[in-house]
Amino acid sequence: MLKEKAKNIRKNILRIAHSSKGPHTGTALSCVDILSVLYFDTLNIASFDDENRDIFILSKGHGAMALYATLYEKEYLSKSDFFSYYQDSGSLPAHLDKETSEAIEISSGSLGHGLPQALGFAYSKKLKNLESKVYVLMGDGETQEGSIWEAAMLAPKMNLDNLVVFIDRNNLQGYGRPSELVSFEPIDEKFQSFNWDVYRVDGHDVDAIKKAIDSPSEKPKMIICDTIKGKGVSFMEDEMKWHYFIVTDEFLAEGLEELESRDEK
């Protein structure tokens, strides 16, 4: 079921990437499996008015298409809103604006904002003795932001065992590879030394992601997901240009066909 959901989400990402003629297709495709697990297995959101709902924060706001496609698949977004992405007087911008939908918990786009805000949500849940949790998805390049490390140092001190953070570790950022630009790895050891509970999984293996989420933990949890930027469409995979390239009619047809045929195998 999760694989089917992920396939639909990827196809819809391609569709709005095509209709928008906008960038960030590779970025969106790399985190689809994580979002599928979260929205179709993990998150408990009975109502967005319920303070005991789980909170999901997409901190890598340029991955907005992935969240929109997931929310559309979940029927939290209407078809007309979804397909108005990026359009003149449309409903959904290229980076998240929390005004657009109750399902979007924070505005993001500028990197390094999601994790600190997640600390606030998680701490509030602790003060109110709420059982629900806070989930954050950030980019790997995003960990170059200082605010991430401010929050990384703070979260264990605040005993936030209700905080689960994913790094979409696709090893491609806007203009290079994080592992080559900064002292990125060993990213797992860095968080371990900050007293986080750290897991490292194949970010396209839904069972492995689920297992890491479900593992009991008494600390803030970091799940580093090794992923492939552009995952699912071979000509986009691990290609920096797909941070920027436009999905033309031909690319759309080819991409949709491949997503269908991969599933048949």
Next chain:
Amino acid sequence: MRNSAAKEIKAYCEEYSDGFLIAGDAGFGVWEDFQKELPSQYINPGINEQATIGLASGMALSGHKVFYYNIIPFVLMRCYEQVRVDVCYANLPIVLIGIGSGITYAPAGMTHYSVEDITLAKTMPNLNIISPSDPIQVKKALEYAIESQNPTYIRISRSGEPTLFEENIDITQPTYIKNGNSKVIVFHGSIVDEVIKASEELVDVALISFAIIAPLDEEQTKKILQEYATVYVVEEHFSEGGLGTILSDFAMLHSIDVKIEKIAIKNHYIHKIGSCNYLRKEFGIDASSIVKRVNNG
């Protein structure tokens, strides 16, 4: 003024359990009672202003009424983008309380002065900006901020200033301290003592406190700008980008023919060393400089 702010915040948090205070590693001698009496409504997250503003936003989004307290550079400047995106873009009714307005921290040096904070704060269209001059105005500022559905920035000076205003003042309007027909001085914040001293030597010059810089009371502001040919704006802030600039823009927008004279600190990085009083003289914003400017104008 700090103590007046602390008293109001504590009173709110005692009455309402949603009240929550975040002190960014600041407030020695101010928050000890609060910590002791309301430990579950207080946190000092350390020296990490970007994460702290994010934390404040997450808590506000979870329904807490958050008060954030720090020295002004660590309220607005270090974490400007967090205030812009996390607080103001989300329109969260967080109360940002900044200490050390103007050069009241002298001779601490430029890193600790706040002479361009109003310029920065004004870039955020929904942010209330309040620059009180005495403990009563601080109290009223907090009452305003607690009622407001928007974020609020309150800039207060370093420490104790005498009480000037009556308990029943309406902070939403410019407050006349002295009437006068020929000229008018408007001011805000910590420069109050110099302005009051100056006004004692000036004849027939009105004196008006503009504690709320944003949003302006349009009707009263129009009235004042229309009534006087020259308006002197005295502020312990850069001359470009403070209340003087805001009033000039306002006059232009409403086609009011008025001369606005700014008595403020020329925009520059401050390398001069000295006490607040010494620097005020150097920068021409002390009482005698104000008297000279107004009499010669």
